[in-house]
Amino acid sequence: MPALVEDIRACRICADNPDKLPLPHDPRPVLQVSETARLCICGQAPGTRVHKSGRPFTDPSGDRLRDWMGIGEDIFYDPQKLAIIPMGFCFPGLDAKGGDLPPRPECRKAWHDDLFEALPQIELILVIGQYAQGYHLGKSRKKSLTETVAHWRDFWDECSSNNKPKVLPLPHPSWRNNAWIKKNPWFETDLLPVLKQEVARLV
Secondary structure: OHHHHHHHHOOOHHHHOOOOOOOOOOOOOOOEOOOOOOEEEEOOOOOHHHHHHOOOOOOHHHHHHHHHHOOOHHHHOOOOOEEEOOOOOOOOOEOOOOOEOOOOHHHHHHHHHHHHHOOOOOOEEEEEOHHHHHHHHHHHOOOOHHHHHHOHHHHHHHHHHOOOOEEEEEOOOOHHHHHHHHHOOHHHHHHHHHHHHHHHHHO
């Protein structure tokens, strides 16, 4: 595990040998892992603030995610308790409209299978956004993010019956999703209590 993480932190594939266009800035892989964490967050990719800080979820979306989970920064940033593995380890850059580009595909191809294989102790994976849900749910993912999150109990039961880590799909905790949360009240009334209960058990 230490050697694998060291290799990831030194990775320059998307700058030196990219699939398509190279990363528009110097790589700065961001992740948090250990051999003891039983809970893992798998999101999209670092944003501009995280690229500067080198620390995952150091932005308002991180504040909301910690609130959803019912924990503070002390637990959230303790790698012995919580792993954070985005689908893209580096900030992918901005599109023409100023939004974040999708996670770089090089990360998943080069690292994710080996990394998750080295984490057999993980019991719960929180998958945030369509790219993380596509990787962890595969063909079980529904046609839209809303439909995927709405069927969270199906994925929960399926993983339990297969003796695999439980997978809980979530929307992105960005404040841009305020309208989505208001439109889907079941998310706060049904899903979040289960999330908080499981987080408390695992950390």
